[in-house]
Amino acid sequence: MNDRRAVMLASIAGMLMLAGMSNVDARTIKVISGTYGANCGAASGNATRDLTRQCDGRDTCEYVPNRQHISDATQSCKKDLQADWRCTDTEMHTAMLSPEAGANSTLVLSCIEQSGPGH
Numbered sequence: 001m002n003d004r005r006a007v008m009l010a011s012i013a014g015m016l017m018l019a020g021m022s023n024v025d026a027r028t029i030k031v032i033s034g035t036y037g038a039n040c041g042a043a044s045g046n047a048t049r050d051l052t053r054q055c056d057g058r059d060t061c062e063y064v065p066n067r068q069h070i071s072d073a074t075q076s077c078k079k080d081l082q083a084d085w086r087c088t089d090t091e092m093h094t095a096m097l098s099p100e101a102g103a104n105s106t107l108v109l110s111c112i113e114q115s116g117p118g119h
Helices: 003-018 048-055
Strands: 030-036 060-063 081-086 092-097 107-110
Touching: 030 048, 048 060, 081 107, 092 107
Parallel strands: none
Antiparallel strands: 030 081, 060 107, 081 092
């Protein structure tokens, strides 16, 4: 985790605690699906198990695809990554990394509620 991101996450956690919201109704990540390399013909959901192992139950997760834990029959193609998760029964999220992001890029999943300008 880079220093800037760590400071931002610590700041958000501190603001929640100051606001008396340290137990924000147990809003945690529940992975629905993860696919690595759909643009190269990979099977849908091939990264779900690894994504679930790394992120389920957390409020924020920085996910880097681990090729050793993902079924990947398309080695010679720059791959995209898509993750679908929920924070509550009715709140669904999707995030993607494009193939141009490159290997070892990080996809951030979060269930931390944001407030302020633009939210």
